[in-house]
Amino acid sequence: DIQMTQSPSSLSAAVGDRVTITCRASQTINNYLSWYQQKPGKAPKLLIFAASTLQSGVPSRFTGSGSGTDYTLTINSLQPEDFATYYCQHNYYTPRTFGQGTKVEVK
Amino acid sequence: QVQLQESGPGLVKPSETLSLTCTISGHSISSDYYWDWIRQPPGKGLEWMGAIYHSATTYYNPSLKSRVTISVDTSKNQFSLKLNSVTAADTAVYYCARASSIMAPFDYWGQGTLVTVSS
Numbered sequence: 001d002i003q004m005t006q007s008p009s010s011l012s013a014a015v016g017d018r019v020t021i022t023c024r025a026s027q028t029i030n031n032y033l034s035w036y037q038q039k040p041g042k043a044p045k046l047l048i049f050a051a052s053t054l055q056s057g058v059p060s061r062f063t064g065s066g067s068g069t070d071y072t073l074t075i076n077s078l079q080p081e082d083f084a085t086y087y088c089q090h091n092y093y094t095p096r097t098f099g100q101g102t103k104v105e106v107k
Numbered sequence: 108q109v110q111l112q113e114s115g116p117g118l119v120k121p122s123e124t125l126s127l128t129c130t131i132s133g134h135s136i137s138s139d140y141y142w143d144w145i146r147q148p149p150g151k152g153l154e155w156m157g158a159i160y161h162s163a164t165t166y167y168n169p170s171l172k173s174r175v176t177i178s179v180d181t182s183k184n185q186f187s188l189k190l191n192s193v194t195a196a197d198t199a200v201y202y203c204a205r206a207s208s209i210m211a212p213f214d215y216w217g218q219g220t221l222v223t224v225s226s
Contacts, residue, residue, distance in 0.1 A: 001169075034212035043202055043216035044153065055214070087153060091210045095168040098153040 002026050002090050006099035012107040019075040021102045023088035028068050032092040035064055035073045038101075039084045047086075048073065078104070109133045111203050111217035119197075119224050125190040129203030129217055136184050137162070141206045143213060144177060144188045146199040154199075158209065159186055166209065193224045 003026040013019050023033065031051040036044035046055045048064035051071055061076040075082055083106055088099040115127035129142070136142060144156040157167040162179040176189045190197060200221050204213035 032210055036213075043204075043219050044213070045216075046212050046214050049212040055212075089153070089155075089212070091206075091212060094155075094158075094166045094209065095170070096155040098155070100152045 001095055002029060002092060002097055004088055004090055004097050004099040006086075006088055006102050008102060009100065010103040010105060012105050013078050014107045015078055015080055017078045017107075019078055019082075019104060021073045021086055021088075021104075023066075023071045023073070023099050025069045025071075025090055025092075029090045029092040031067060032090055033064070033066065033071045034089045034091060035062075036087045036089065037082075037084045038087065044087060049091075075104075109205065109215045111205065111215055113201060113203050113217045113220040115220060115222070117221060117223060119193055119222060120226050121194055121224055122192055125188070125193050125197060125222055125224070127188045127201055127203075127220065127222070128185050129187070131184050131186075131205075134205070136179055136186060137181055139207075141209055141211075142177075142179070142186045143204045143206060144175075145202045145204055145213070145216075146197075147202070147219075148196075148199045156188070156190075158206070160209070195224050198222065198224045 005024045033051045035048040038044040052064045063074045085101045085103045110132045119125045141158045143158040159177045179186045200219040202219045203217045205215040
């Protein structure tokens with residue numbers, strides 16, 4: 001199985017901050033990397049797929065980058081509705097595994 | 108608008124079989140999409156359980172060994188999850204989701220249903 005490791009596990013930020021979350025795969029996943037946002041009591045919401053493609057309807061302040069084994073989710077100018085937990089996930093082959101999550105909290 | 112809705116018992120006894128159904132609206136289950144189950148223990152991360160495609164091709168997470176079965180009922184536009192020999196470790200919110208291929212992300216999710224394993 002491919003292991004997905006996110007860092008940090010949590011972070012504190014203020015509205016307007018730029019936030020960066022990283023995700024490392026245990027082997028190359030050729031950009032088959034997605035990012036999800038999850039709020040308490042809700043299902044995850046797809047933000048980015050194929051490492052850098054923004055899902056329809058997702059604000060452009062969310063950007064994804066990376067290649068090989070290392071990927072990054074950046075939130076530019078954090079908004080109040082962005083406080084949530086973020087997960088990366090690979091789709092390279094089964095089993096499709098997720099990172100452990102990064103909780104973005106209010107500073 | 109595609110919608111997925113999980114349903115099933117919220118409480119299952121240890122050693123018994125957990126059974127859930129996902130009802131799809133706004134999309135045919137017979138189309139070229141993959142239909143997945145994903146779970147999340149309380150306060151923990153997400154675990155992909157398995158997927159089904161065209162009612163016949165299935166993919167399962169080896170971590171669940173032979174305990175999991177996913178099937179389709181095309182007449183009801185539903186797919187189902189069965190997990191046998193459950194323990195307290197199977198207590199989780201169970202989500203159904205859709206992907207356009209086995210290498211694509213999950214673009215639609217159900218709201219999730221909590222299943223507790225307890226006697």
